[in-house]
Amino acid sequence: MDLLTAIQSNLLSPAILFFALGVFAAVSKSDLKFPESLYTTLTIYLLTAIGFKGGVAINEAGLGAVWLPALAAMGLGGLIPLWTYPVLRKLGKFSMADAGAIAAHYGSVSAVTFIAATNFLKSINQPYESYASAFLAVMESPAIIVGVMLGKGALGGGKFSLSDAGVRHALRDAVLGKGVLLLIGAMVIGALSGKRGMASVEGFFVTPFQGVLALFLLEMGMVAGKRLGDLKRVGLFLLLFGVTAPLVHGCLGVLLGGWVGLSTGGATLLGVLAASASYIAAPAAVRLSLPDANPTYSLTAALAITFPFNITVGIPLFFELAKILHA
Amino acid sequence: MDLLTAIQSNLLSPAILFFALGVFAAVSKSDLKFPESLYTTLTIYLLTAIGFKGGVAINEAGLGAVWLPALAAMGLGGLIPLWTYPVLRKLGKFSMADAGAIAAHYGSVSAVTFIAATNFLKSINQPYESYASAFLAVMESPAIIVGVMLGKGALGGGKFSLSDAGVRHALRDAVLGKGVLLLIGAMVIGALSGKRGMASVEGFFVTPFQGVLALFLLEMGMVAGKRLGDLKRVGLFLLLFGVTAPLVHGCLGVLLGGWVGLSTGGATLLGVLAASASYIAAPAAVRLSLPDANPTYSLTAALAITFPFNITVGIPLFFELAKILHA
Amino acid sequence: MDLLTAIQSNLLSPAILFFALGVFAAVSKSDLKFPESLYTTLTIYLLTAIGFKGGVAINEAGLGAVWLPALAAMGLGGLIPLWTYPVLRKLGKFSMADAGAIAAHYGSVSAVTFIAATNFLKSINQPYESYASAFLAVMESPAIIVGVMLGKGALGGGKFSLSDAGVRHALRDAVLGKGVLLLIGAMVIGALSGKRGMASVEGFFVTPFQGVLALFLLEMGMVAGKRLGDLKRVGLFLLLFGVTAPLVHGCLGVLLGGWVGLSTGGATLLGVLAASASYIAAPAAVRLSLPDANPTYSLTAALAITFPFNITVGIPLFFELAKILHA
Amino acid sequence: MNLHPMKLVTIICESVLEERVVELLRECGAHGHTAFDVRGSGNQGQRSADMLESGNVKINAIVKPAVSELLLQKLHDDLFKSYAMIAYETDVRVLRPQKF
């Protein structure tokens, strides 16, 4: 299967099509509206399921196989803001706060993009390290901390201080936020209960999983669609950044994945993680600690540009790259 | 299986029994209460699932097989108000607004009644055209538009006007309301992703489907049960109408179904659709565009009379009729 | 498998581990929060599913097999307050209202503890009477009524009166509350629709059941964890009571189960029911009818002491006891 | 336009009380009410709304001044002592006084 076939087959998967339907619903101003609690419920389900499955995989593969690539993933996440921040400052002319905020979002990761990538690999029967959700878990926080410090000017001797109530709340959210807690918690549970545990809860965490993702992407499509109107306001530079950054970071991730010994599937996933931008953990933490950053910039770029780019074109692209690398 | 056995087996299905439990809960004033978001969530699930399955069926059958019966279904829906309106005006002595409102509800369709009918057919192993949910999708709007125009006196030179804010909102809701959007959207997705798509989301859209319907009918039972108290207020005429209209329209639908070449199962479904009265799309649209219509009339008739009649007696009845017709 | 292995295997089941994760989330003040409607939704699901399955089992076993143990269970529930009340009054120095309230909670039962016990038995392939959920249904109300009467001083000629609005509402909730209604309602439905009904809704009420329980226990863990801070306030006596009462009642239940002819699994379940303390039906009914009772006492004891004790240590313990008894 | 003064009575209490409070409202002469679920904290600790049993509800009723006085008195006498709750009165103006 070449790149075009891969992209096409990806575009015709129910999950992606439901995302498109959501965008359409938002743009056409339909009265379709998800109940406010459904978004959170689906998030909890997806994070728990992906964490649990990853834990069962760790139980089987052993921690020995996981620590090196996980460390590499974590490092990559923490480093990404270090080059995106100056680019945003110099080329994008963003304020310190805005540049730090955007850098934090792009260094952190998107769980749903990751899940869409595992679905893509499954649909084409491409094996991958199922413990890869451990990378997702460890990549969420570091970039947020680095990005916030950059945005506060801490590296230039600025005013990053733990006595600031916003920073304190933000740090706690970055390290112990619901995303990390559910992912790592469910992972530990999966690792402890192993195959026998999986057998008992498979009918909930595995059987309906892909369908739930499709429903969630319908809602994500509506959320992203409502942000399309903001595209004009964020400016051309950020539009370009929203596509270039995932391309660059995705390639880096794939390379790093190959280098630390991941399979074609695993390297694809690390690429996808690096390419993805957070819209759950990062927005809340950044909003609290960098109040002067305009959330429209980071959220619109992450949700309305990078997320759709990754789930439609990015995933098959990084997969093709991983294949070439392993050939 | 003769009519009585069919009715009896239908009455003992979990879905119908859960509906009865819901009515009991409402009537006995139990403190059972579904969270406000659960009703909407279940609606979204049922509409998406039924649409998606229909789309996969269209993908297999080809649009060529679908368009004629779909067109017939649509026509039937649009025509029903044309005779129910004068009946309600002349015999029922209803005001123009009320007659138009009720006509709109009875021309439009009830997704849950349709789903209960497919479950009935499945439970007796009766095959049917699985693309029949396309009929459901196209029958929702036309009757609403016709009924509202009648209620506004448009056909008698009255004041139906697009500059009326209520009418504008109502038209948009009728054509692009969440019901139609989810049904048609999921149908297109099913048609595009086909069998491969179905394989991936089957564990969500098919496996738990009948159980979710049972839970939804529990809630519907509570909603209908709360309306039982209004039965006195709507008058004897509407009580009779709530049973006669589905009988007449159901027979019409079965006949039309046979005429356009549907199987016994398919004709049953078209009959059920014609017999059913809307309580999702129609109430909102009608409320906005015919504010002087008393919603107690249309909602009580649709929910507390016609809906229970159809899911208990109507479905097996129309099935028997379809069998006779095809024998 | 001896007691320690049983306890250990129970502690490593996903459900128990998710409970621990919930406690951790609450204690660490993570921002993880379940949407307010999710708790209710999961409760409705669990009660309906367990009731329905029990009904199907009754359909198979016949009412003849069920009535004697059910009556015994009901009697046990109603009697428990008769000795816990004086103990709480004399040894615990509680006020009449408080002693009655706590007695009502401990005589009534916890559906989730029961479900966790059936899961434990299933995971070790121990058969049990699947109609045992009938015991759960009949044990909920009697203790509440007895406890409230005791708390009102009715047995000492006190002021228990049906003209008290609180008592009236409470009685209705105890007898017709959502817990009883869903359990008994679903049970009747299961008994009426039997195996054929089960076949149609199995994908919803059985397949994902254990996973849903795990998710619910995550939330229960958070609820219990938030109450840990109240442990100091309830005093040492209640801490001891929260562990001693389930031990005593659990043994009684197992003995009674053996005596009325239940299998090892069934006797275990009756023990678990007797040992469990209510935190759904009892709190609401008691709050309305014994307003002077401090809900912190009963809820903290039931939720933060007895519930965790039962699902971790109690269940395997009562199972071992039942085994010894049947050996 | 003619606005008429009325009293808005607000009651925030344990969810289990909703039905009783609404009954009380009717008895005192209120012709309607509005309710919704809230979370909160007060003397009796935090009330989190995750279980109905430990959640709060906020109930509003627009009533004539005399009704407000009666209502607050009754709440005080019957419920204030035993339950986690607060109640307060606000001045509002409405268009159709006969409705309340």
Add this chain to the structure above:
Amino acid sequence: MNLHPMKLVTIICESVLEERVVELLRECGAHGHTAFDVRGSGNQGQRSADMLESGNVKINAIVKPAVSELLLQKLHDDLFKSYAMIAYETDVRVLRPQKF
């Protein structure tokens, strides 16, 4: 600190009306609004919020006194007769008057 008097207009109506009422608010000159779903009872019976179609919504807007008057008048003329709804005005004080 300088607090400025404003009017808080509250509208409780059938959920289907939300969009129209918000449009009306804008037309009358409100610069913002807040909305949430409620249940309630009134002249037109109980409204339970289990179906959107039979639920209520509560809409708040802080506006200048002149806007409040215009708004209530419009609600009265356009919607009061046909729909289950109430509206009322309260005096409030804000810090940044130019915002409203």
Add this chain to the structure above:
Amino acid sequence: MNLHPMKLVTIICESVLEERVVELLRECGAHGHTAFDVRGSGNQGQRSADMLESGNVKINAIVKPAVSELLLQKLHDDLFKSYAMIAYETDVRVLRPQKF
């Protein structure tokens, strides 16, 4: 019956701020609060409540007049500039003044 005047402070702000605002309330001397999730629109656009991150919360606290003043001042100084939010004060009357 003896009603005592109090101030009701209402804050409508981004959901992420809830914890900070409640802390601030305590610091300024409020003895309780009530909160619930809302949607709305204002200067900073529409806030839809589908994601916590873009939702609003409405926080109420009944406090003594002095506390209200302090609170509004603090909100103004610490949060108004950077966040989507409004705050206002209403006069209310309560039965048990010592509770607030």
